[in-house]
Amino acid sequence: MSVPLSPVLLESRVIAVLRAADASFLRPAAEMLAEEGVRSFEVTLTTAGGVDAIADLAGSLGPDAEVGAGTVLTVEDLEAVLAAGARYVVTPHTDPGLIRAAVRRGVPIVPGGLTPTELRTGWAAGASAVKLFPASAVGPRYVKDLHGPFPGMPVIPSGGVDRASAGEWIRVGCPAVSLGGPLLGDALAGGDLGELRLRAREVVKGVAEAAAEVSGG
Numbered sequence: 001m002s003v004p005l006s007p008v009l010l011e012s013r014v015i016a017v018l019r020a021a022d023a024s025f026l027r028p029a030a031e032m033l034a035e036e037g038v039r040s041f042e043v044t045l046t047t048a049g050g051v052d053a054i055a056d057l058a059g060s061l062g063p064d065a066e067v068g069a070g071t072v073l074t075v076e077d078l079e080a081v082l083a084a085g086a087r088y089v090v091t092p093h094t095d096p097g098l099i100r101a102a103v104r105r106g107v108p109i110v111p112g113g114l115t116p117t118e119l120r121t122g123w124a125a126g127a128s129a130v131k132l133f134p135a136s137a138v139g140p141r142y143v144k145d146l147h148g149p150f151p152g153m154p155v156i157p158s159g160g161v162d163r164a165s166a167g168e169w170i171r172v173g174c175p176a177v178s179l180g181g182p183l184l185g186d187a188l189a190g191g192d193l194g195e196l197r198l199r200a201r202e203v204v205k206g207v208a209e210a211a212a213e214v215s216g217g
């Protein structure tokens with residue numbers, strides 16, 4: 001049993017990973033991304049103040065957006081982010097116990113893995129989709145290889161997915177892509193939001209074009 005990914009993510013197909021030293025600049029960056037059509041946001045727990053930032057963004061971005069939590073490592077982390085209002089959770093690793101805990105709470109979970117064994121283990125434990133991490137270590141062709149033995153397993157690449165390759169991951173069958181640094185640049189450290197707008201525009205456009213091709217549109 002698994003909890004399905006939300007329509008917000010399945011339609012927008014982009015997760016913006018908000019990983020920063022602290023949460024000072026998360027809200028302006030997320031608001032800029034939302035203006036450009038990004039609707040799914042993953043606040044990582046490596047960000048100081050990350051749990052509070054989930055609550056802040058969940059309250060400020062409005063009902064069209066979805067705020068989740070990343071780098072969730074334990075059931076205690078899971079409880080904390082759900083209490084803050086996270087609507088989905090992402091892990092860097094495959095922990096069947098943690099996956100089952102999320103499923104029991106009715107929350108979508110996307111566990112990370114790299115090898116066929118790790119990814120299949122997460123999927124079998126009830127993942128909503130699996131996170132291929134670090135995706136740049138293998139490239140889009142690897143998803144085609146995985147879909148030989150595991151044709152129905154939704155794979156979301158994360159780690160080194162950039163503006164140039166985002167559409168390619170969609171074309172090989174990924175339901176969504178996950179971008180942190182290559183999308184955010186230095187915006188989470190107070191960098192130029194105008195640059196962020198241009199990067200977001202390019203990613204959203206590239207992913208939408210690829211999605212239209214995949215669906216025959």
Ligand SMILES: O=C[C@H](O)COP(=O)(O)O
Pocket residue numbers: 017019070092133158159160161178179180181182
């Ligand atoms: O867990 C996800 C990664 O932190 C995102 O990696 P990235 O910054 O290379 O996109």
